[in-house]
Amino acid sequence: xxxxxxxxxxxxxxxxxxxxxxxxxxxxxxxxxxxxxxxxxxxxxxxxxxxxxxxxxxxxxxxxxxxxxxxxxxxxxxxxxxxxxxxxxxxxxxxxxxxxxxxxxxxxxxxxxxxxxxxxxxxxxxxxxxxxxxxxxxxxxxxxxxxxx
Amino acid sequence: xxxxxxxxxxxxxxxxxxxxxxxxxxxxxxxxxxxxxxxxxxxxxxxxxxxxxxxxxxxxxxxxxxxxxxxxxxxxxxxxxxxxxxxxxxxxxxxxxxxxxxxxxxxxxxxxxxxxxxxxxxxxxxxxxxxxxxxxxxxxxxxxxxxxxxxxxxxxxxxxxxxxxxxxxxxxxxxxxxxxxxxxxxxxxxxxxxxxxxxxxxxxxxxxxxxxxxxxxxxxxxxxxxxxxxxxxxxxxxxxxxxxxxxxxxxxxxxxxxxxxxxxxxxxxxxxxxxxxxxxxxxxxxxxxxxxxxxxxxxxxxxxxxxxxxxxxxxxxxxxxxxxxxxxxxxxxxxxxxxxxxxxxxxxxxxxxxxxxxxxxxxxxxxxxxxxxxxxxxxxxxxx
Numbered sequence: 001x002x003x004x005x006x007x008x009x010x011x012x013x014x015x016x017x018x019x020x021x022x023x024x025x026x027x028x029x030x031x032x033x034x035x036x037x038x039x040x041x042x043x044x045x046x047x048x049x050x051x052x053x054x055x056x057x058x059x060x061x062x063x064x065x066x067x068x069x070x071x072x073x074x075x076x077x078x079x080x081x082x083x084x085x086x087x088x089x090x091x092x093x094x095x096x097x098x099x100x101x102x103x104x105x106x107x108x109x110x111x112x113x114x115x116x117x118x119x120x121x122x123x124x125x126x127x128x129x130x131x132x133x134x135x136x137x138x139x140x141x142x143x144x145x146x147x148x149x
Numbered sequence: 150x151x152x153x154x155x156x157x158x159x160x161x162x163x164x165x166x167x168x169x170x171x172x173x174x175x176x177x178x179x180x181x182x183x184x185x186x187x188x189x190x191x192x193x194x195x196x197x198x199x200x201x202x203x204x205x206x207x208x209x210x211x212x213x214x215x216x217x218x219x220x221x222x223x224x225x226x227x228x229x230x231x232x233x234x235x236x237x238x239x240x241x242x243x244x245x246x247x248x249x250x251x252x253x254x255x256x257x258x259x260x261x262x263x264x265x266x267x268x269x270x271x272x273x274x275x276x277x278x279x280x281x282x283x284x285x286x287x288x289x290x291x292x293x294x295x296x297x298x299x300x301x302x303x304x305x306x307x308x309x310x311x312x313x314x315x316x317x318x319x320x321x322x323x324x325x326x327x328x329x330x331x332x333x334x335x336x337x338x339x340x341x342x343x344x345x346x347x348x349x350x351x352x353x354x355x356x357x358x359x360x361x362x363x364x365x366x367x368x369x370x371x372x373x374x375x376x377x378x379x380x381x382x383x384x385x386x387x388x389x390x391x392x393x394x395x396x397x398x399x400x401x402x403x404x405x406x407x408x409x410x411x412x413x414x415x416x417x418x419x420x421x422x423x424x425x426x427x428x429x430x431x432x433x434x435x436x437x438x439x440x441x442x443x444x445x446x447x448x449x450x451x452x453x454x455x456x457x458x459x460x461x462x463x464x465x466x467x468x469x470x471x472x473x474x475x476x477x478x479x480x481x482x483x484x485x486x487x488x489x490x491x492x493x494x495x496x497x498x499x500x501x502x503x504x505x506x507x508x509x510x511x512x513x514x515x516x517x518x519x520x521x522x523x524x525x526x527x528x529x530x531x532x533x
Contacts, residue, residue, distance in 0.1 A: 004286065004288070005285055005286050006286060007281070007282035007283070007286050008281050008282060009282065010282070013282055017282075038283065038397070039280060039282065039283045039395070039397065039398060041398075045400070064301065064402070065297040065298070065300045065301035065304070065402055066297070066300060067293050067296035067297050067299075067300060067348045067349055067350075067351075068346070068348065068349040069288060069290070069293050069296075069348045070345065070346050070347055070348060070349075071272070071290070071292065071347045071348065072288070072290075073272060073273065073275075073276035073279075073285075073288060073289065073290030073293070074269075074272075074273045074276055075269065077288040080288065083288060085287060085288060085289060085293055085297070085348075087297055087396070087397065087402070093400070095397055095398075096283065096397070097280075097283055097284045097287050097289060097396075097397045098287060099287050099288065105349075110300065110301065110304045121286075130286060130287075
């Protein structure tokens, strides 16, 4: 059984993954318009400027969409199926693809708030901290809130 | 205008499980068929465009194909746009002949991903479309990305699983009329809903096939088309639209580049959605086609599923669509999947579609989607 892959961290994305290792959610922020985006890229999707810094956000988000995966994409995920994969909005338009763990499938819904934690994963002798989502406790039921756009 | 490039030859091979074939061999089979269909020989070809093969990855597939087929063209290149590759290559071929660089451009696609690689390897290769840092470590696959689109789209527009299933059902009905189709046994909405869940809300029968097969067309300059055996099919207009590559970076999960690509193609062709007699629109998943149909002016949001259930996409319906059975039931062989749509549109416009023929079809709309609704290319083809 192969292990689930680690992210191949690049100079462009290192601040994000360093943040994960420190328990912080860091997001690329445009120096011109303060727009936030993930994954990091060369230009701001809102204004087109190309200089950035990194903002630390509260490690929370809202489920923008989700699926329960029953067919593993590679053997490394075969022991995990079925698992929840969600697009989580952490700021307007800035999204992360995350696994939502420790939840009943029936509890998942668009608009559900999640808390984001950071957990280590080992592969080939290396370790990385990956973000992982859990449904926030004691909140409105899914779909009771207006959908994030 | 008289200087439209024309599709003068078209051929689709048998599709399905074709053990013993190779990707290059399938390319050759399709290419030979397309030039023969045009009444020409491979020696008349002076331009070649190819896309890619997952089963036999070549860094320069067009060169590898030319070497295999004994061609020394004046122009050769590869285009990588996923499922939009076929339409994109036809449009580029049209530009090559209109600019005088070539007379006859062969556009050829194929793959043997059904028997040339294991099912696990094929699916793992498709997972490579995911973002290496921000998607793949979390277990994204292409079908899961489309499932994310489906869930959001259903949430915003009230689309139901039954609506998606209706699209699968009509594709299987169409495929039953095509002697080369991979899957021809009729299915029902209940069959789709009872098939195993791949990534919710998508079931197995919401997903395209994995097939061996190939298809090719010959695109000729207007003045060269008169030498060919069949009625030329004009490329009236084309357009593209692009918004992202990875679904994690998509600006929306309900609005995609297909809206702009179709609008551009219609504007350049001087026709509108209501003028289309037959459509061939990318259907890698039922949600793919549903989103496209509801983005490109054919149906309003939320309308395509009920319309399909009422027969709108059937022969005799408001928009006969994917009359060969599409990727869902005719077959899907990588870049050739999109070319199957092109070949079917040509067959319809020539009146060669036999039991599937849309009577008097004069205008066809063809659309390819690459990635996760990432890269779009639309074309209007016409018999004129």
